[in-house]
Amino acid sequence: MGELTFAGMDGIIILTVFAIIMLVIGYYSGRGEKNIHESLSGYYLASGNLGFIALFFTLFATQYSGNTIVGYAPSAYRTGFSWLQSISFMTIIIGVYLLFAPRLYVIAKKRNFITPTDWLQHRFNSKKVTLLAIFLMLWGLGNYLLEQLVAIGQAVSGMTGGTIPYQVAVIAFVLVMLAYEWMGGMKAVAFTDVMQGIVLLIGIIFFVIGGVYLAGGNFTEVTRYITETEPAKTAVPPMEVNINWFSMLVLVGLGASIYPHAVQRIYAAKSEKTLKKSFARMAWMPLLTTGLVFFVGIIGLKLFPGLDGNDSEQLVGLMANKIAAINPFFYWIMIIFFGGIVAAIVSTADSVLLSFSSLISNDVYGKFINPGATEHRKVMVGKIFGIIAIFGLLWIAWNPPGTLYEIFVLKFELLVQVFPAFVLGLYWKRLNGKAVFWGMLLGAIIAGMLTFSGYKTLYGIHGGIIGLAFNFIICIGGSYLTSTSVSKNKVLEEDMNAVSLKA
Known part of the structure; x- marks a missing residue:
């Protein structure tokens, strides 16, 4: 994000405050709640008891990161201006959530x-x-966690x-994250x-x-400036770009909605009413987040013209330095805001972990390994393997072997x-397990082969979408050629009846 030349020691103080707040939250979340550490539901789903405020913001943090x-x-x-379509990335995810x-939620609570x-x-x-679904989901989560670290x-x-x-920054905040997650799940x-x-949101x-304000106080002037100096960025994009x-909309909309940490927030809702209320509010968030971030990038075209690809990655830091110089109020707002960005990245990482x-x-x-294990033992195994995974990914982040790093590029395409x-x-x-x-498997192979072959x-169509098309064809065609057992149909009937009664 670029160095914040105004921050220095003040930035260290704010980051320390955020770290302490996270640890205090973790301590009080687990204090006196034995169930958190003794049961899978308690540790991984907050006992399925998240109210509206907590559910809304944890869904928000799942969808948006620093x-x-x-x-x-x-x-x-x-x-x-064609980046306006990024707003629809986040909007379509909400639509897909509401689809399923x-x-x-009803079936998850019942089962x-x-x-x-x-x-x-x-x-x-x-x-x-x-097993195949576990592999694909772990792959997606590992990739996402690596990015956050x-x-x-x-x-x-x-x-x-x-x-x-x-390196010191990563290790320090990883230890903070592991500590409060270990305490409060x-x-x-x-x-x-x-x-x-x-x-x-405030930042x-x-x-x-x-x-x-720095651009002259008028967004219309910003638009006019871009039209005059870089008309291609206000023009209608070519067909292949569209x-x-x-x-991308399909890939992100379908892929992000079934991220494991997103699905588990559905399970963790206190009630179906709470879940629907949270999603209803989430529908407005793309405008307040991705939409405002879009404006930041467009304003940057006037404030810092001519940045090349690598230099443009420093845009947010460059703008923050200028905004902080306006007056003391903006100075502290920027420091707190960037502390919040760090906290948001950590918060995304903890959800994924x-x-x-x-x-x-x-x-x-x-x-598959120990079906008879107690829930307490399973929770402990999860905690320990979480630590192993974190430090394994840290090693990759600092010493990325070329081929292994390329493998991690695949995320949504496989998920x-x-x-x-x-x-x-x-x-x-009628959907059948063999066809599924x-x-x-074929969808994942096609997506992987297209990606690695260049x-x-x-x-303009992503390899993951091409693989998904074959995936759907095989699922539907194969299910018509096979049948579901009578006993399984009875179980599905019970689930469907439960959903119908709730509707």
């Missing part, structure tokens, strides 16, 4: 699900489907003007999300206000292959 601000503004700077979340693959295991009763180091180092080195994660969500509003954006460890403890260990099994299975009783497995897109 990286959204730091990364999307430079994208708007480089792309121009209420229905899944006491802990992880997303609990639903797949229940729906298809297939070890092959469950790198971002933590860059953000802290930039905020402190390099006073805190990259999902409950601690959700409450820290509330803190960082409020700071981010981005003042960031835009400061940017508009196709690529539509492909919690979900990663739940898949290891409940799915890999609990279902989205779980979507047909996950969502189509909620609506179509081969569809998921064809990340074909005529």
